[in-house]
Amino acid sequence: MKKLLIFSLLGFIASCTNMVENNISPYQQYKKFLTSLKVKDYEDALHMLSPDNQARFHKDKADESFNDFFPFFSSVGSVVVKEVRYYENNKAEKSCLTISGYNKEGDPTSLNFELLNIDGYWKLNYVHMAYHETKNEFPNKATCPVIP
């Protein structure tokens, strides 16, 4: 009886933990990704990418590092340095996240991400880095990257 109670309690704690994890929004996931890049925790950063990206890395990386293999994802921190606004458009399976602001030179820039819902976690699947001519070109809604 005591064991059953302990297992039930552990199950409850685990489900609470999952709930918290599932509540991480695409924007929060982006912020977490930036932190991982900043502290050079590439294992954690890789874990935040979609399963296809992770599988491709393990299969094709050869002697390439995370930075070399993912030139776009590993450079997202340099695009929007001073953030102005962001928009999310979340659906069951997919989310589009747009962050606009300025790079360190003061040029207007945006990041458009496609994220996939993988078992309740938002995983980064694709990134579009946009360098605008003026701030008037900032998107006014979440813009999904058009993947070529």
Add this chain to the structure above:
Amino acid sequence: MSKKVEVKITIAKLLEVAYSKNKGVTTKIIKSKGNYKLTVDAKGNTTLSGSVGMLTFNGGSALQGLGAKIKNASITFKKGDSNNIKYTATFNFVGAAGMSISGSFDIEELILSCSGLLCRAAKALKARHAAYEMELKRIMDY
């Protein structure tokens, strides 16, 4: 200057504009083992795309030396040995004219030429240095 040379210099200039927008990502993508592609539309809107990302910017300034208005252009790059980059380009011009060329260049030489004094001087003047054009011509396998 022949159209072929103009196109090769334009490719170098487009990479130079990408580099000026984001030095880190442009260097990484050009040096990476994967294939990547540069496309340009009639308005100069330029996309540098790899497998899981893309960079977009206006590359209109790089098209000014072409002497003909483009409808679109597409350049695919592939890493060769060491710093050697192979490319195949198709430029379509207004008036039903098109051109396909291929070649190779040393990426380190191109990057150094752009971060060097010559490139900075050319940018500061907001006009192209004849010497800089010659340098790009030499680098782009002419």
